[in-house]
Amino acid sequence: MHSADTLTNLQKFLTLLNPSLNLNEMLTNVARQLVEMFEVDHSGVLFFGERDVEGLVIAEYPHQGAVALKVPLTDYPLVEQLKTQRKPLQVLDAQNDPLMGSARPTMRLLGIQSIVIIPLVVQDKLVGSLSLDVVRQPRTFTPVELELCAIIGKQIAVAVDYTRALETAEAHRRQAQTLYEVNRVLSESLDPDEILPLILEQLHKVISADGSSIHLLGDGGVQIAAFRGAHQPIQMRQTVSLNNLWGTRTVIERKTPILLGDTRLHDQWKTFPGSPIRSWMGVPLSVRGEVVGILNIDGYTPHQFDETQINIAQAFASQAAIAIHNARLYRQAEKRAELLASVQEIGLSIAVSLDLKEVLRAVAAAVLTLLEACQTRIYLYDAQSDTFTLATTLDGADPAQIEVMQPRRDGLTARVARSGRYIAVPNVLEHPLYQSDAATHGFQAIIGAPLKKGDEVLGVLNVFYDQPHTFTSDELDLLHLLATQAAVALENARLYELEVKQVEQELNIARQIQQGFFPDQIPTLPGWEIAAICLPARETGGDFYEFVERTDATLGLVVGDVSGKSIQAAMLMAAAQSLVSAKGSDHRSPGKVMTETNRLLCKDVPLGSFVAVSYALFSANSGEVCLSNGGQLAPFLLPAQNEPILLIETPGNHLPLGIIADMVYDELSIFLAPGDSLIFCTDGLIERKDATGQLFGFERTLTVLETLRGQPPQVVLDTLLAAADTFANGIGPADDVTLVVARRVIKEKVL
Secondary structure, eight states: OOHHHHHHHHHHHHHHOOTTSOHHHHHHHHHHHHHHHHTOSEEEEEEEOTTSSEEEEEEEESOOSOTTOEEEOTTOHHHHHHHHHOSOEEESOTTTOGGGGGGHHHHHHHTOOEEEEEEEEETTEEEEEEEEEEOSSOOOOOHHHHHHHHHHHHHHHHHHHHHHHHHHHHHHHHHHHHHHHHHHHHTTOOOHHHHHHHHHHHHHHHSOOSEEEEEEEETTEEEEEEEESSOOOSOTTOEEOGGGOHHHHHHHHHTSOEEESOGGGOTTOOOOTTOOOOEEEEEEEEETTEEEEEEEEEESSTTOOOHHHHHHHHHHHHHHHHHHHHHHHHHHHHHHHHHHHHHHHHHHHHHHOOOHHHHHHHHHHHHHHHTTOSEEEEEEEETTTTEEEEEEEEESSOGGGOOOOOOOTTSHHHHHHHHTOOEEESOGGGSTTOOSHHHHTTOSEEEEEEEEETTEEEEEEEEEESSOOOOOHHHHHHHHHHHHHHHHHHHHHHHHHHHTTOHHHHHHHHHHHHHHTSOSSOOOOTTEEEEEEEEOOSSOOOEEEEEEEOSSSEEEEEEEEESSSSHHHHHHHHHHHHHHHHHHHHOSOHHHHHHHHHHHHHHHOOTTOOEEEEEEEEETTTOEEEEEEEBSOOOEEEOSSSOOOEEOOOSBOOOOBTSOTTOOBOOEEEEOOTTOEEEEEOHHHHTOBOTTOOBOHHHHHHHHHHTTTTOOHHHHHHHHHHHHHHHHTTOOOSSOEEEEEEEEOOOOOOO
C-alpha cells in the first residue's frame, strides 16, 4: 500500500467516525471501510465484558451472522498479548495457531485463514478489538499496513470513547426525564389502593423487568401490597415471616439494595415452585431513614440487571417511598376525619337527646363500627353498693351465641370501675385475670374504659375482640372520646331525671349548665382589651359567649342566643358553643366556621329550634376584625374620634343557624383605629323594658355610647348595664343580657 493511498484511505476513514451516529452504526461503517481499505474478506468489532471472561461481536462487514456472537476470552493467549503489547497482532494460521486458544473453533466455523487483531484502548484500558479476517488464503500483512492499523485503532478508540460518553449523557438525560415524569404521575394520586399498582406500572417504564412487587413491612413480617408479572408465589395481603424471605430480610436489615445475577447460584435464595425468577433486585423503600418496605424487581433470565439499573432503581424507589408515605398520611387523615365526624355527630345527638337508652345504644354502635370490635357493653355503676346494671350491649355475631354475664367481683369491669382507669388485655390467654376458658367467654382481647364525670365513675364501657388485638394509640384516643360521650349522656340523663318533676328546679339546673360553659377568664390578645358578661334572666334563656384561642396570633369570639328555655335549650347551647369552638379552631374564615357549624346543627336540632350566632376573629396588633353573622344583632363600632357610631352589618344571609342546612354565610373584615371599640350585645339589652313596656332600644343605646368614646371596655360594659337598669327602674330583665366589648390598644414603648 503506497503512502499516498494510505493518506487517502486514512482521510476517508476519519470521515466515518461521526459521533452523531449510534455506536453500532458507526462501527459497521468502520468495518466496511476496513474491508475495502485492506482488501480483506471480513472485518468485525469485538467488545470485552466487564471481567474479560467473554467478548461480544457488536459490528461486522459483510454481514455473516456474527453480530451478538459471544467469544470466550479465557484461554486466549492472543488477548493477553494485546493487553501487554497494545499494538496490532497478526496470525497467519488462525485456525491452528496456539495464540488463538479458545477462539480457534470460531475461526474454523467462519473459515478464517489469517487474521489481524487491532486493540481498542480507552483511557488506558483494553475494551475490545478490531479484526481483519482473510478467508480465501493465508496472508501476511506488511509493517506499513500494521502501522496503519495501529493508527486506525487509536482513532477508533477515541471515537468509541467519545460516542459512549455521548450515549451515556443521553441515557442520563432520558433517565432524568423519565423519573421526572414518574414523579409527576405518582404525585397525582393519594389513594393507597391506586398508588401501589401505579408505582409498578411506572417502574416498568424505567427498568425492563419481567415482574415486580411491593412488600410492605408490618407486624409479623411483610405483605405483598402490589404485584405485576406472570408469576405470583405469595397471595396478596398475606403476611409472610421475614425468616422465609432471605432477600427481603437482608435488604431491610442493611437498608441497601441487593443484586443477584443468577438466583440459582445463591445458596440462601429460596425458589418457589414454578418460579421463573433467575435475576433479582431488591431495593429498600425508605422514608426519613426508616425502611417501610421493599421493591422487588424480577428478571426471568440470568444477569438481566446491572449496577447501572440499581442506581436507577434506587432513584425510583425514593420517589415511590414518598408517594406511599403521602398516600398513607392521606388515608390516616381521611380516616381520622371520618372518626371525628362520627364522634361529633354522636356528641350532637347527646346534646339534643335525653333518651339515655337511645344515646348509649348510639355510642355502643359507634364503638362496634369504628373500633371494628365484635361486641360492646355499657354497664352503669353504683359506687355506694358496688353493683352494676347492664345498660346496653351490641354485637356483630348471632345474639344467641353471646352470653352476657354479671361482671365478676374481681374481674376487669369491677377493677376499671373501682380504679377509674383503663385496662387493656391484648390477649386474654396471657393475662392473669383470665386463667380459664370459661372466664374469657370466647373472647380473645378486651379493653375496659371508665365512664367518668370528674373523678366519679358512672359506668364502664367494655369492648371485645374475637382475636388477639394490639390497641393502637389512635384506637385508645377514639375510645376515650366515645367513653367521654357516654359519660356525658349518663350525666345528662341523671340531671334530667332528678329535675323532671319541678319546672323551676329544671330551669335552675339549666342555668347552672349554661353558666358552666362560660369561660373562666378572658384570654389576652396583643393589641386588644376585652370585657365580657352574660347575665341570665330570672327564667333561663340561652345566651352564651365563648373565646376560641388559636395558634396563629388570632382570637375568635362567639356570641349567641339559643331559642327556648329549658335543659334542651341549654344542651343545644352547649352543642352550638362546642361546634363553633371546634370549627373556629379548624378554620380561620368566620364565614366557613358559621357555614360548617350550621350544617352540623341542622342534622339534629329539633324542629322549631335555632341558634342566633355572631362570630368574630380578632388579629393581634393589626386592628383587623373579620365578622360573620347568623341571626344575631349587628355589633356597634364606637370610634374613639368624633365619627358616627356604626352598626356593622355583614353581607349575605343572616338567618339563624340550624334552620337551612345548605345556607352559606359571608364575612366582612374591618380595621379599628387605636381607641376604637366594638360592642357585641344580645337582644336582652335592647329589649329591656320599663314598667310601661317601653323598650330601652337602639337610640338610647347610641346615646349612652356617645359618652363612652375611647373608654376602657369594662367602663363601657358597666355604663351600658347601669343605664338599662336605670331605665327599667326596678323591672327585672325578661331575657338574658350578654355584652362583650373589645377596644383596640397600642402597647406603649418603655423608654
